Amino acid sequence: MFKKVLVAEDFDSINLGIEQALKDLNIVDFQHSKYCDDAFLKMRKAILDHEPYDLLISDLSFKTDHREVKIASGDELIEQVRALQPNIKIIAYSVEDKGYRIKSLFENSGINGFVLKGRNSIEELKKAINLLAVSDQRYVSSEIATVIQEKNNYEIDDFDVLILKQLSLGVPQDDIGATFKELGIKPNSKSTIEKRIAKLRDFFKANNTVHLVAIAKDMGII
Protein backbone atom coordinates (compact mmCIF):
# COMPACT_ATOMS: atom_id res chain seq x y z
CA MET A 1 0.00 0.00 0.00
CA PHE A 2 1.06 3.59 -0.50
CA LYS A 3 3.09 5.06 2.30
CA LYS A 4 2.80 8.79 1.67
CA VAL A 5 0.05 10.55 -0.22
CA LEU A 6 -0.49 14.09 -1.39
CA VAL A 7 -3.93 15.45 -2.25
CA ALA A 8 -4.32 18.53 -4.44
CA GLU A 9 -7.87 19.76 -4.15
CA ASP A 10 -9.23 23.21 -3.43
CA PHE A 11 -12.66 22.51 -1.95
CA ASP A 12 -12.44 21.87 1.74
CA SER A 13 -15.55 19.76 1.80
CA ILE A 14 -14.12 17.34 -0.73
CA ASN A 15 -10.82 17.24 1.08
CA LEU A 16 -12.65 15.98 4.13
CA GLY A 17 -14.18 13.24 2.03
CA ILE A 18 -10.87 12.14 0.57
CA GLU A 19 -9.33 12.21 4.00
CA GLN A 20 -11.98 9.76 5.15
CA ALA A 21 -11.19 7.44 2.26
CA LEU A 22 -7.49 7.44 3.07
CA LYS A 23 -8.15 6.71 6.71
CA ASP A 24 -10.37 3.82 5.70
CA LEU A 25 -7.41 2.41 3.83
CA ASN A 26 -5.18 2.85 6.86
CA ILE A 27 -3.12 5.47 5.14
CA VAL A 28 -2.10 7.92 7.81
CA ASP A 29 0.73 9.84 6.20
CA PHE A 30 -1.03 12.24 3.87
CA GLN A 31 -1.13 15.96 3.28
CA HIS A 32 -3.29 18.13 1.14
CA SER A 33 -2.81 21.38 -0.74
CA LYS A 34 -5.50 23.78 -1.83
CA TYR A 35 -3.26 25.30 -4.46
CA CYS A 36 -1.27 23.58 -7.19
CA ASP A 37 1.79 25.65 -6.41
CA ASP A 38 1.79 24.44 -2.83
CA ALA A 39 1.36 20.87 -3.96
CA PHE A 40 4.33 21.11 -6.27
CA LEU A 41 6.52 22.63 -3.59
CA LYS A 42 5.56 19.89 -1.17
CA MET A 43 6.44 17.26 -3.75
CA ARG A 44 9.84 18.82 -4.34
CA LYS A 45 10.63 19.26 -0.69
CA ALA A 46 9.71 15.64 0.00
CA ILE A 47 12.18 14.50 -2.62
CA LEU A 48 14.93 16.66 -1.16
CA ASP A 49 14.16 15.22 2.26
CA HIS A 50 14.49 11.71 0.83
CA GLU A 51 10.90 11.02 1.82
CA PRO A 52 9.09 11.36 -1.50
CA TYR A 53 5.38 10.89 -1.94
CA ASP A 54 4.35 7.76 -3.75
CA LEU A 55 0.83 8.82 -4.70
CA LEU A 56 -0.71 12.08 -5.88
CA ILE A 57 -4.45 12.53 -5.97
CA SER A 58 -5.26 15.69 -7.86
CA ASP A 59 -8.30 17.63 -8.91
CA LEU A 60 -8.18 19.20 -12.37
CA SER A 61 -9.76 22.59 -11.97
CA PHE A 62 -8.93 25.01 -9.22
CA LYS A 63 -10.76 28.20 -8.48
CA THR A 64 -8.86 31.39 -8.94
CA ASP A 65 -8.78 33.89 -6.14
CA HIS A 66 -6.72 36.86 -5.01
CA ARG A 67 -3.57 34.74 -4.86
CA GLU A 68 -1.28 34.76 -7.84
CA VAL A 69 -0.27 31.29 -8.96
CA LYS A 70 2.23 29.73 -11.31
CA ILE A 71 0.39 26.47 -11.79
CA ALA A 72 -3.26 27.17 -12.34
CA SER A 73 -4.72 23.80 -13.22
CA GLY A 74 -4.45 20.17 -12.22
CA ASP A 75 -3.41 19.33 -15.76
CA GLU A 76 -0.32 21.45 -15.44
CA LEU A 77 0.43 20.24 -11.96
CA ILE A 78 0.25 16.64 -13.08
CA GLU A 79 2.56 17.21 -16.01
CA GLN A 80 5.12 18.95 -13.87
CA VAL A 81 4.95 16.32 -11.16
CA ARG A 82 5.32 13.58 -13.74
CA ALA A 83 8.47 15.28 -15.01
CA LEU A 84 9.82 15.82 -11.52
CA GLN A 85 9.21 12.33 -10.23
CA PRO A 86 8.55 9.91 -13.10
CA ASN A 87 7.80 6.88 -10.96
CA ILE A 88 5.04 8.39 -8.81
CA LYS A 89 1.47 7.17 -9.23
CA ILE A 90 -1.04 9.85 -10.10
CA ILE A 91 -4.82 9.73 -9.82
CA ALA A 92 -6.96 12.49 -11.28
CA TYR A 93 -10.14 13.00 -9.26
CA SER A 94 -12.47 15.27 -11.15
CA VAL A 95 -15.96 15.94 -12.50
CA GLU A 96 -14.52 16.12 -16.00
CA ASP A 97 -16.35 13.56 -18.12
CA LYS A 98 -15.30 14.40 -21.68
CA GLY A 99 -13.58 11.41 -23.27
CA TYR A 100 -11.50 13.84 -25.29
CA ARG A 101 -10.04 15.34 -22.12
CA ILE A 102 -9.55 12.15 -20.15
CA LYS A 103 -7.86 10.34 -22.99
CA SER A 104 -5.42 13.20 -23.19
CA LEU A 105 -4.69 12.97 -19.47
CA PHE A 106 -3.60 9.35 -19.86
CA GLU A 107 -1.71 9.84 -23.08
CA ASN A 108 -0.14 13.23 -22.64
CA SER A 109 -0.05 13.92 -18.92
CA GLY A 110 0.70 10.39 -17.80
CA ILE A 111 -1.89 9.83 -15.12
CA ASN A 112 -2.29 6.29 -13.80
CA GLY A 113 -5.89 6.49 -12.79
CA PHE A 114 -8.96 8.58 -13.34
CA VAL A 115 -11.82 8.73 -10.83
CA LEU A 116 -14.96 10.64 -11.69
CA LYS A 117 -16.43 12.65 -8.84
CA GLY A 118 -19.98 11.61 -8.20
CA ARG A 119 -22.42 9.74 -6.02
CA ASN A 120 -20.16 6.77 -5.43
CA SER A 121 -16.79 8.23 -6.09
CA ILE A 122 -15.17 7.64 -2.72
CA GLU A 123 -15.57 3.90 -3.23
CA GLU A 124 -14.12 4.25 -6.71
CA LEU A 125 -11.27 6.23 -5.31
CA LYS A 126 -10.49 3.51 -2.82
CA LYS A 127 -10.60 0.91 -5.58
CA ALA A 128 -8.24 2.97 -7.67
CA ILE A 129 -5.80 3.37 -4.80
CA ASN A 130 -5.93 -0.33 -4.05
CA LEU A 131 -5.27 -1.27 -7.65
CA LEU A 132 -2.49 1.20 -8.30
CA ALA A 133 -0.74 0.22 -5.08
CA VAL A 134 -0.08 -3.26 -6.35
CA SER A 135 -0.18 -2.96 -10.14
CA ASP A 136 0.86 -0.79 -13.04
CA GLN A 137 -2.52 -1.07 -14.70
CA ARG A 138 -4.61 1.94 -15.43
CA TYR A 139 -7.68 2.61 -13.36
CA VAL A 140 -10.68 4.31 -14.94
CA SER A 141 -14.04 4.98 -13.31
CA SER A 142 -16.61 2.50 -14.51
CA GLU A 143 -18.88 5.25 -15.82
CA ILE A 144 -16.05 6.59 -17.95
CA ALA A 145 -14.71 3.35 -19.32
CA THR A 146 -17.26 3.32 -22.13
CA VAL A 147 -17.04 6.99 -22.98
CA ILE A 148 -13.30 6.92 -23.29
CA GLN A 149 -13.13 4.49 -26.16
CA GLU A 150 -15.81 6.06 -28.30
CA LYS A 151 -14.16 6.61 -31.65
CA ASN A 152 -15.99 9.33 -33.44
CA ASN A 153 -14.59 8.67 -36.89
CA TYR A 154 -13.94 12.39 -37.20
CA GLU A 155 -11.68 13.81 -34.53
CA ILE A 156 -11.87 17.45 -33.64
CA ASP A 157 -8.35 18.76 -34.03
CA ASP A 158 -6.55 21.79 -32.71
CA PHE A 159 -7.35 23.77 -35.82
CA ASP A 160 -11.05 23.24 -35.25
CA VAL A 161 -10.71 24.32 -31.65
CA LEU A 162 -8.85 27.44 -32.74
CA ILE A 163 -11.64 28.40 -35.09
CA LEU A 164 -14.29 27.74 -32.47
CA LYS A 165 -12.39 29.86 -30.02
CA GLN A 166 -12.16 32.74 -32.49
CA LEU A 167 -15.87 32.49 -33.20
CA SER A 168 -16.69 32.51 -29.50
CA LEU A 169 -14.63 35.68 -29.18
CA GLY A 170 -16.80 37.36 -31.76
CA VAL A 171 -14.27 37.43 -34.58
CA PRO A 172 -16.08 37.54 -37.96
CA GLN A 173 -15.28 34.71 -40.33
CA ASP A 174 -13.45 37.02 -42.71
CA ASP A 175 -11.16 38.22 -39.97
CA ILE A 176 -10.35 34.75 -38.67
CA GLY A 177 -8.39 34.06 -41.83
CA ALA A 178 -6.50 37.32 -41.42
CA THR A 179 -5.77 36.56 -37.77
CA PHE A 180 -4.44 33.14 -38.68
CA LYS A 181 -2.27 34.63 -41.39
CA GLU A 182 -0.67 36.96 -38.87
CA LEU A 183 -0.06 34.09 -36.49
CA GLY A 184 1.42 31.99 -39.28
CA ILE A 185 -1.27 29.36 -39.04
CA LYS A 186 -1.37 27.56 -42.32
CA PRO A 187 -4.78 27.14 -43.89
CA ASN A 188 -6.19 30.61 -43.56
CA SER A 189 -8.32 31.49 -46.54
CA LYS A 190 -11.84 32.69 -46.04
CA SER A 191 -12.97 29.69 -48.01
CA THR A 192 -11.22 27.13 -45.83
CA ILE A 193 -12.50 28.73 -42.66
CA GLU A 194 -16.00 28.63 -44.06
CA LYS A 195 -15.63 24.98 -44.99
CA ARG A 196 -14.32 23.97 -41.59
CA ILE A 197 -17.10 25.76 -39.81
CA ALA A 198 -19.59 24.02 -42.09
CA LYS A 199 -17.99 20.69 -41.27
CA LEU A 200 -18.18 21.42 -37.55
CA ARG A 201 -21.83 22.45 -37.87
CA ASP A 202 -22.45 19.19 -39.62
CA PHE A 203 -20.52 17.14 -37.10
CA PHE A 204 -22.27 18.62 -34.11
CA LYS A 205 -25.63 18.71 -35.88
CA ALA A 206 -25.85 22.44 -35.30
CA ASN A 207 -28.41 24.51 -37.18
CA ASN A 208 -26.16 27.51 -37.53
CA THR A 209 -22.96 28.98 -36.18
CA VAL A 210 -24.57 30.45 -33.08
CA HIS A 211 -25.86 27.01 -32.24
CA LEU A 212 -22.46 25.50 -32.93
CA VAL A 213 -20.70 27.75 -30.48
CA ALA A 214 -23.36 27.10 -27.85
CA ILE A 215 -22.81 23.37 -28.22
CA ALA A 216 -19.04 23.70 -28.11
CA LYS A 217 -19.40 25.74 -24.92
CA ASP A 218 -21.64 23.12 -23.38
CA MET A 219 -19.18 20.39 -24.22
CA GLY A 220 -16.33 22.31 -22.71
CA ILE A 221 -14.35 22.31 -25.92
CA ILE A 222 -13.91 26.04 -25.62
Added chain:
Amino acid sequence: MFKKVLVAEDFDSINLGIEQALKDLNIVDFQHSKYCDDAFLKMRKAILDHEPYDLLISDLSFKTDHREVKIASGDELIEQVRALQPNIKIIAYSVEDKGYRIKSLFENSGINGFVLKGRNSIEELKKAINLLAVSDQRYVSSEIATVIQEKNNYEIDDFDVLILKQLSLGVPQDDIGATFKELGIKPNSKSTIEKRIAKLRDFFKANNTVHLVAIAKDMGII
Protein backbone atom coordinates in the same frame (compact mmCIF):
# COMPACT_ATOMS: atom_id res chain seq x y z
CA MET B 1 -29.74 25.45 17.11
CA PHE B 2 -31.35 23.38 14.40
CA LYS B 3 -32.70 20.06 15.56
CA LYS B 4 -33.10 18.17 12.31
CA VAL B 5 -31.23 18.81 9.09
CA LEU B 6 -31.50 17.48 5.57
CA VAL B 7 -28.64 17.68 3.09
CA ALA B 8 -29.29 17.40 -0.64
CA GLU B 9 -25.96 16.83 -2.38
CA ASP B 10 -24.94 14.24 -4.91
CA PHE B 11 -21.17 14.03 -4.45
CA ASP B 12 -20.28 11.64 -1.69
CA SER B 13 -17.00 13.37 -0.95
CA ILE B 14 -18.77 16.64 -0.26
CA ASN B 15 -21.39 14.91 1.83
CA LEU B 16 -18.63 13.68 4.08
CA GLY B 17 -17.41 17.23 4.45
CA ILE B 18 -20.82 18.61 5.34
CA GLU B 19 -21.33 15.77 7.78
CA GLN B 20 -18.18 16.85 9.56
CA ALA B 21 -19.44 20.42 9.79
CA LEU B 22 -22.73 19.33 11.31
CA LYS B 23 -20.99 17.15 13.85
CA ASP B 24 -18.77 20.07 14.79
CA LEU B 25 -21.95 22.01 15.57
CA ASN B 26 -23.27 19.15 17.68
CA ILE B 27 -26.06 18.47 15.24
CA VAL B 28 -26.60 14.74 15.28
CA ASP B 29 -30.00 14.35 13.67
CA PHE B 30 -29.28 14.78 9.97
CA GLN B 31 -29.84 12.83 6.79
CA HIS B 32 -28.66 13.30 3.28
CA SER B 33 -30.06 12.57 -0.14
CA LYS B 34 -28.12 12.17 -3.35
CA TYR B 35 -31.18 12.88 -5.44
CA CYS B 36 -33.60 15.79 -5.23
CA ASP B 37 -36.57 13.46 -5.47
CA ASP B 38 -35.41 11.56 -2.41
CA ALA B 39 -34.85 14.75 -0.52
CA PHE B 40 -38.35 15.95 -1.28
CA LEU B 41 -39.89 12.66 -0.20
CA LYS B 42 -37.93 12.75 3.04
CA MET B 43 -39.15 16.27 3.70
CA ARG B 44 -42.75 15.26 3.12
CA LYS B 45 -42.54 12.14 5.21
CA ALA B 46 -41.00 14.08 8.07
CA ILE B 47 -43.94 16.46 8.05
CA LEU B 48 -46.44 13.60 8.05
CA ASP B 49 -44.57 12.06 10.96
CA HIS B 50 -44.81 15.38 12.81
CA GLU B 51 -41.04 15.53 12.95
CA PRO B 52 -40.29 18.04 10.21
CA TYR B 53 -36.82 19.18 9.28
CA ASP B 54 -35.95 22.70 10.26
CA LEU B 55 -33.00 23.18 7.92
CA LEU B 56 -32.29 22.17 4.34
CA ILE B 57 -28.80 22.43 2.92
CA SER B 58 -28.97 21.92 -0.82
CA ASP B 59 -26.62 21.84 -3.75
CA LEU B 60 -27.90 23.42 -6.95
CA SER B 61 -26.73 21.13 -9.71
CA PHE B 62 -27.08 17.38 -9.65
CA LYS B 63 -25.52 14.99 -12.10
CA THR B 64 -27.90 13.02 -14.25
CA ASP B 65 -27.50 9.29 -14.42
CA HIS B 66 -29.54 6.25 -15.40
CA ARG B 67 -32.20 7.11 -12.85
CA GLU B 68 -35.23 9.05 -14.01
CA VAL B 69 -36.06 11.98 -11.81
CA LYS B 70 -38.89 14.44 -11.36
CA ILE B 71 -36.84 17.16 -9.70
CA ALA B 72 -33.62 17.60 -11.57
CA SER B 73 -32.02 20.63 -9.96
CA GLY B 74 -31.53 22.18 -6.57
CA ASP B 75 -33.41 25.25 -7.76
CA GLU B 76 -36.55 23.23 -8.30
CA LEU B 77 -36.11 21.30 -5.10
CA ILE B 78 -35.78 24.50 -3.12
CA GLU B 79 -38.88 26.02 -4.66
CA GLN B 80 -40.95 22.95 -3.98
CA VAL B 81 -39.68 22.64 -0.44
CA ARG B 82 -40.41 26.29 0.20
CA ALA B 83 -43.98 25.74 -0.98
CA LEU B 84 -44.34 22.59 1.08
CA GLN B 85 -42.94 23.96 4.30
CA PRO B 86 -42.82 27.76 4.22
CA ASN B 87 -41.11 28.23 7.56
CA ILE B 88 -38.07 25.99 6.96
CA LYS B 89 -34.65 27.57 6.63
CA ILE B 90 -32.85 26.81 3.39
CA ILE B 91 -29.17 27.18 2.62
CA ALA B 92 -27.88 26.78 -0.93
CA TYR B 93 -24.35 25.37 -0.98
CA SER B 94 -22.95 25.61 -4.48
CA VAL B 95 -20.11 26.66 -6.76
CA GLU B 96 -22.49 28.99 -8.57
CA ASP B 97 -21.03 32.48 -8.40
CA LYS B 98 -23.14 34.48 -10.84
CA GLY B 99 -24.81 37.36 -9.07
CA TYR B 100 -27.75 37.08 -11.41
CA ARG B 101 -28.40 33.50 -10.34
CA ILE B 102 -27.87 34.01 -6.64
CA LYS B 103 -30.05 37.08 -6.50
CA SER B 104 -32.80 35.08 -8.11
CA LEU B 105 -32.41 32.33 -5.52
CA PHE B 106 -33.07 34.79 -2.75
CA GLU B 107 -35.85 36.66 -4.49
CA ASN B 108 -37.68 33.92 -6.35
CA SER B 109 -36.80 30.67 -4.63
CA GLY B 110 -36.74 32.01 -1.13
CA ILE B 111 -33.44 30.72 0.19
CA ASN B 112 -32.23 32.07 3.53
CA GLY B 113 -28.54 31.64 2.97
CA PHE B 114 -26.04 31.10 0.23
CA VAL B 115 -22.64 29.52 0.81
CA LEU B 116 -20.14 29.34 -2.01
CA LYS B 117 -18.22 26.08 -2.23
CA GLY B 118 -14.55 26.75 -2.03
CA ARG B 119 -11.36 26.62 -0.03
CA ASN B 120 -12.96 27.81 3.19
CA SER B 121 -16.54 26.91 2.65
CA ILE B 122 -17.07 24.56 5.56
CA GLU B 123 -16.33 27.40 7.95
CA GLU B 124 -18.73 29.61 6.02
CA LEU B 125 -21.32 26.89 6.15
CA LYS B 126 -21.00 26.69 9.90
CA LYS B 127 -21.33 30.45 10.18
CA ALA B 128 -24.43 30.38 8.03
CA ILE B 129 -25.99 27.65 10.12
CA ASN B 130 -25.20 29.50 13.32
CA LEU B 131 -26.70 32.72 12.03
CA LEU B 132 -29.86 31.25 10.57
CA ALA B 133 -30.47 29.22 13.72
CA VAL B 134 -31.02 32.36 15.75
CA SER B 135 -32.03 35.00 13.25
CA ASP B 136 -34.11 35.64 10.16
CA GLN B 137 -31.31 37.52 8.46
CA ARG B 138 -29.90 36.40 5.16
CA TYR B 139 -26.49 34.82 5.04
CA VAL B 140 -24.29 35.31 1.98
CA SER B 141 -20.73 34.09 1.53
CA SER B 142 -18.30 36.94 1.96
CA GLU B 143 -16.87 36.44 -1.51
CA ILE B 144 -20.32 36.81 -3.03
CA ALA B 145 -21.56 39.75 -1.00
CA THR B 146 -19.96 42.25 -3.37
CA VAL B 147 -20.96 40.54 -6.58
CA ILE B 148 -24.58 40.27 -5.61
CA GLN B 149 -25.29 43.96 -5.30
CA GLU B 150 -23.77 45.05 -8.59
CA LYS B 151 -26.57 46.99 -10.22
CA ASN B 152 -26.08 46.98 -13.93
CA ASN B 153 -28.44 49.82 -14.81
CA TYR B 154 -30.03 47.57 -17.40
CA GLU B 155 -31.47 44.39 -16.00
CA ILE B 156 -31.65 41.34 -18.18
CA ASP B 157 -35.24 40.17 -18.02
CA ASP B 158 -36.93 36.87 -18.74
CA PHE B 159 -37.68 37.89 -22.29
CA ASP B 160 -34.01 38.46 -22.97
CA VAL B 161 -33.16 35.09 -21.51
CA LEU B 162 -35.81 33.45 -23.68
CA ILE B 163 -34.30 34.96 -26.80
CA LEU B 164 -30.79 33.97 -25.78
CA LYS B 165 -31.98 30.45 -25.14
CA GLN B 166 -33.60 30.25 -28.57
CA LEU B 167 -30.43 31.54 -30.19
CA SER B 168 -28.32 29.00 -28.34
CA LEU B 169 -30.63 26.29 -29.64
CA GLY B 170 -29.90 27.34 -33.18
CA VAL B 171 -33.24 28.96 -33.95
CA PRO B 172 -32.82 31.63 -36.67
CA GLN B 173 -33.96 35.12 -35.73
CA ASP B 174 -36.89 34.97 -38.14
CA ASP B 175 -38.19 31.81 -36.54
CA ILE B 176 -37.88 33.06 -32.98
CA GLY B 177 -40.73 35.47 -33.62
CA ALA B 178 -42.85 32.65 -35.01
CA THR B 179 -42.04 30.41 -32.06
CA PHE B 180 -43.01 33.15 -29.63
CA LYS B 181 -46.26 33.73 -31.47
CA GLU B 182 -47.17 30.08 -31.07
CA LEU B 183 -46.35 30.19 -27.39
CA GLY B 184 -48.38 33.35 -26.97
CA ILE B 185 -45.38 35.40 -25.94
CA LYS B 186 -46.19 39.01 -26.56
CA PRO B 187 -43.58 40.99 -28.48
CA ASN B 188 -42.77 38.66 -31.33
CA SER B 189 -42.09 40.58 -34.48
CA LYS B 190 -38.88 40.01 -36.38
CA SER B 191 -38.11 43.64 -35.76
CA THR B 192 -38.43 43.49 -32.00
CA ILE B 193 -36.38 40.34 -31.80
CA GLU B 194 -33.67 42.01 -33.83
CA LYS B 195 -33.75 45.07 -31.62
CA ARG B 196 -33.52 43.08 -28.43
CA ILE B 197 -30.61 41.06 -29.71
CA ALA B 198 -28.92 44.29 -30.73
CA LYS B 199 -29.50 45.68 -27.25
CA LEU B 200 -28.06 42.55 -25.68
CA ARG B 201 -25.03 42.69 -27.97
CA ASP B 202 -24.55 46.24 -26.92
CA PHE B 203 -25.01 45.51 -23.23
CA PHE B 204 -22.56 42.65 -23.20
CA LYS B 205 -20.17 44.41 -25.57
CA ALA B 206 -20.43 41.51 -28.01
CA ASN B 207 -19.16 41.90 -31.55
CA ASN B 208 -21.86 39.73 -33.04
CA THR B 209 -24.50 37.24 -32.07
CA VAL B 210 -22.11 34.31 -31.92
CA HIS B 211 -20.05 36.24 -29.44
CA LEU B 212 -23.14 37.19 -27.49
CA VAL B 213 -24.22 33.61 -26.99
CA ALA B 214 -20.70 32.60 -25.99
CA ILE B 215 -20.71 35.31 -23.32
CA ALA B 216 -24.15 34.36 -22.09
CA LYS B 217 -23.00 30.77 -21.80
CA ASP B 218 -19.94 31.83 -19.86
CA MET B 219 -22.03 33.85 -17.48
CA GLY B 220 -24.36 30.97 -16.89
CA ILE B 221 -27.39 32.93 -18.07
CA ILE B 222 -28.30 30.12 -20.40
Added chain:
DNA sequence: CAGTATTTTATGGAAAACCGTAATGTGATA
Protein backbone atom coordinates in the same frame (compact mmCIF):
# COMPACT_ATOMS: atom_id res chain seq x y z
C1' DC C 1 7.73 11.82 -63.61
C1' DA C 2 2.83 11.50 -64.85
C1' DG C 3 -1.41 10.76 -62.97
C1' DT C 4 -4.59 10.90 -59.31
C1' DA C 5 -6.51 12.14 -55.06
C1' DT C 6 -6.92 15.56 -51.49
C1' DT C 7 -6.66 19.98 -49.64
C1' DT C 8 -6.74 24.73 -50.10
C1' DT C 9 -8.29 28.78 -52.37
C1' DA C 10 -11.34 31.55 -55.35
C1' DT C 11 -15.80 33.15 -56.95
C1' DG C 12 -20.62 34.36 -57.26
C1' DG C 13 -25.25 34.09 -55.94
C1' DA C 14 -28.84 33.19 -52.18
C1' DA C 15 -30.07 33.57 -47.48
C1' DA C 16 -29.67 35.49 -43.07
C1' DA C 17 -28.26 38.95 -40.06
C1' DC C 18 -27.49 43.81 -39.24
C1' DC C 19 -28.85 48.64 -38.91
C1' DG C 20 -31.23 52.92 -39.36
C1' DT C 21 -35.56 55.10 -39.87
C1' DA C 22 -40.32 55.61 -40.12
C1' DA C 23 -44.96 54.17 -39.04
C1' DT C 24 -48.14 52.19 -35.87
C1' DG C 25 -49.87 50.84 -31.47
C1' DT C 26 -50.42 51.30 -26.41
C1' DG C 27 -50.66 53.18 -21.98
C1' DA C 28 -50.45 56.99 -18.83
C1' DT C 29 -51.82 61.58 -17.80
C1' DA C 30 -54.22 65.81 -17.58
Added chain:
DNA sequence: TATCACATTACGGTTTTCCATAAAATACTG
Protein backbone atom coordinates in the same frame (compact mmCIF):
# COMPACT_ATOMS: atom_id res chain seq x y z
C1' DT D 1 -60.47 63.01 -25.44
C1' DA D 2 -56.08 64.97 -26.70
C1' DT D 3 -51.35 64.54 -26.04
C1' DC D 4 -47.16 62.74 -24.92
C1' DA D 5 -43.86 59.06 -24.12
C1' DC D 6 -42.54 54.72 -25.18
C1' DA D 7 -42.80 50.14 -27.00
C1' DT D 8 -43.68 47.50 -31.04
C1' DT D 9 -43.79 46.69 -35.81
C1' DA D 10 -42.71 47.50 -40.71
C1' DC D 11 -39.54 48.36 -44.33
C1' DG D 12 -35.34 48.91 -47.17
C1' DG D 13 -30.57 48.81 -47.84
C1' DT D 14 -25.98 47.05 -46.46
C1' DT D 15 -23.06 43.60 -44.65
C1' DT D 16 -22.06 39.05 -43.32
C1' DT D 17 -22.75 34.39 -43.62
C1' DC D 18 -23.98 30.39 -46.18
C1' DC D 19 -23.52 27.22 -49.98
C1' DA D 20 -22.32 25.17 -54.39
C1' DT D 21 -19.03 24.89 -57.89
C1' DA D 22 -14.61 25.30 -59.89
C1' DA D 23 -9.70 26.39 -60.16
C1' DA D 24 -5.18 26.03 -58.06
C1' DA D 25 -1.96 23.99 -55.01
C1' DT D 26 -0.25 20.13 -52.57
C1' DA D 27 0.30 15.28 -51.36
C1' DC D 28 0.33 10.59 -52.66
C1' DT D 29 1.20 6.57 -55.79
C1' DG D 30 2.95 3.65 -59.16
